[in-house]
Amino acid sequence: EDVVNRMAAGEVLARPCNAIKELVENSLDAGATEIMVNVQSAGLKSLQVTDNGKGIDREDFELVCERFATSKLHKFEDLMHMKTYGFRGEALASLSHVAKVNIVSKRATDNCAYQGNFLDGKLVAPTRPSAGRTGTCITASDLFYNLPTRRNKMAAHGEESKAIYDMLTVVPLSLESAALKFKFTGNVSKPVASATAKLAQQRKSNRSFFSVFINGRSVRCDILKHPIDEVLQTRGLFCQFCSLHLEIDETRIDVNVHPTKSSVIFLEKEEIIGEIRAYFEKVVTEIFG
Ligand code: ADP
Ligand code: MG
Numbered sequence: 001e002d003v004v005n006r007m008a009a010g011e012v013l014a015r016p017c018n019a020i021k022e023l024v025e026n027s028l029d030a031g032a033t034e035i036m037v038n039v040q041s042a043g044l045k046s047l048q049v050t051d052n053g054k055g056i057d058r059e060d061f062e063l064v065c066e067r068f069a070t071s072k073l074h075k076f077e078d079l080m081h082m083k084t085y086g087f088r089g090e091a092l093a094s095l096s097h098v099a100k101v102n103i104v105s106k107r108a109t110d111n112c113a114y115q116g117n118f119l120d121g122k123l124v125a126p127t128r129p130s131a132g133r134t135g136t137c138i139t140a141s142d143l144f145y146n147l148p149t150r151r152n153k154m155a156a157h158g159e160e161s162k163a164i165y166d167m168l169t170v171v172p173l174s175l176e177s178a179a180l181k182f183k184f185t186g187n188v189s190k191p192v193a194s195a196t197a198k199l200a201q202q203r204k205s206n207r208s209f210f211s212v213f214i215n216g217r218s219v220r221c222d223i224l225k226h227p228i229d230e231v232l233q234t235r236g237l238f239c240q241f242c243s244l245h246l247e248i249d250e251t252r253i254d255v256n257v258h259p260t261k262s263s264v265i266f267l268e269k270e271e272i273i274g275e276i277r278a279y280f281e282k283v284v285t286e287i288f289g
Contacts, residue, residue, distance in 0.1 A: 002097070002120050005067075009094035010147055015154070016043025017163040019099070021218075022091035023138055027051035030136065037168065042160035044143050044151060052135040055107035058114045061127045065101065065118040067093040092138075093121050098147060099140035104132045212244045214253065219264050227277040231284055248272065 013019045020037060027035045030053025038048040056064060060071070070089030095101055096118040106113035113132025117124045144151040154160050212221040224244060232239050252272065254265040266272045 005097045005120065006146060009097035010144070010150065012090055012094040013098060015163060016047055016143055016160050017167040019043065019091075019095055019140060019143065020047055020049065020164060021167055022095070023047075023049035023140075026091065026138075027053055027136070030054050032135065034135075039164055042154070042158075043140075043164060044155060044160070046139060046141045047143065048137065048139040050135065050137040052133070055110070055134055055136055056103065056105040057107060058110070058127060061103070061105075061114065061116045062123055064103065065092045065096040065121050065123070067121060092118075095140050096121050099143045099145070102139045102141070103136065104130050105136040106132050106134050108134045210239075210242045210244075212246070214246050214248055214264055215250065216245075221264060223269075223273065224276060227273055228280055231277065231281050235284065235288055237284075237288065246276070 013022070016039070020039070020043065024035060024037065027049055030051060032051035032053035034052045036048075036050045038046075038050075040046045066089075068089045092101070097120055101118040102115065103118065104113050104115040113130045114127045115130040115132070116127040144154070210222075210225050212219055212224055214221070225242075228239060228242065228244075248266075252267050254267060
């Protein structure tokens with residue numbers, strides 16, 4: 001059974017950057033205003049996300065790494081109006097099947113923090129009191145220790161660092177609250193002063209930057225690149241930096257197509273693309289004639 005769970009988990013969390021994205025989204029869901037990410041050896045040795053969010057109730061420690069344990073979805077209708085990033089209760093469970101997970105968490109009303117270690121969906125020993133400020137710190141160590149082929153393959157490639165770096169670059173763009181502090185430390189292939197520095201650098205280069213956020217969530221949506229490029233090309237323009245922030249009625253999209261929720265399906269694809277194209281055309285005409 002563990003092997004099956006491990007394989008499934010390995011698909012949900014195919015790469016260290018998927019795990020980091022899930023942890024950061026959990027912090028945002030918990031109302032955090034400060035999030036720190038620490039990555040060692042491209043996330044394979046350890047990846048850690050610390051937040052000052054609302055914390056996890058001590059009673060819930062037993063459950064957090066259990067599959068389909070989510071505190072965010074209460075009834076079916078909620079699925080249509082999700083305002084949180086998570087709702088499947090799959091991320092922490094998956095993580096505990098491919099890494100050694102430690103959680104330290106304190107709610108504002110608790111006298112002290114509690115911590116627990118998790119393996120294969122289960123708390124390995126009873127939670128115990130620990131030092132810690134209000135919020136949650138989740139550490140995943142030895143990622144893919146039980147999937148040695150994958151681990152070796154990744155250890156040999158510097159690509160993982162880059163993928164983490166790229167993913168963390170878009171996170172600050174998606175944050176609605178300017179007050180949110182987002183800090184990224186650890187050893188990656190390139191020294192990172194801050195994610196915004198990377199963006200500034202990208203603007204200067206010839207490579208174009210394209211990112212899409214739908215209802216505040218960073219998603220891959222390359223089909224939108226085409227209509228935008230087309231509108232610009234007819235005027236001899238080229239887009240070097242594009243960050244699209246779209247508000248789309250939840251009933252018109254399906255974010256649930258992929259477990260990592262990083263892709264979306266438009267339920268009325270042609271109409272939505274048409275609307276975006278028309279709007280973009282209008283804006284570009286206003287600016288460039
Ligand atoms: P989901 O986000 O889909 O609910 P996860 O597996 O990502 O599922 O998380 C499981 C549950 O653990 C969440 O529903 C939430 O109750 C709790 N949790 C996870 N991370 C945090 C965090 N940083 N702060 C507070 N609660 C958290
Ligand atoms: Mg989640």
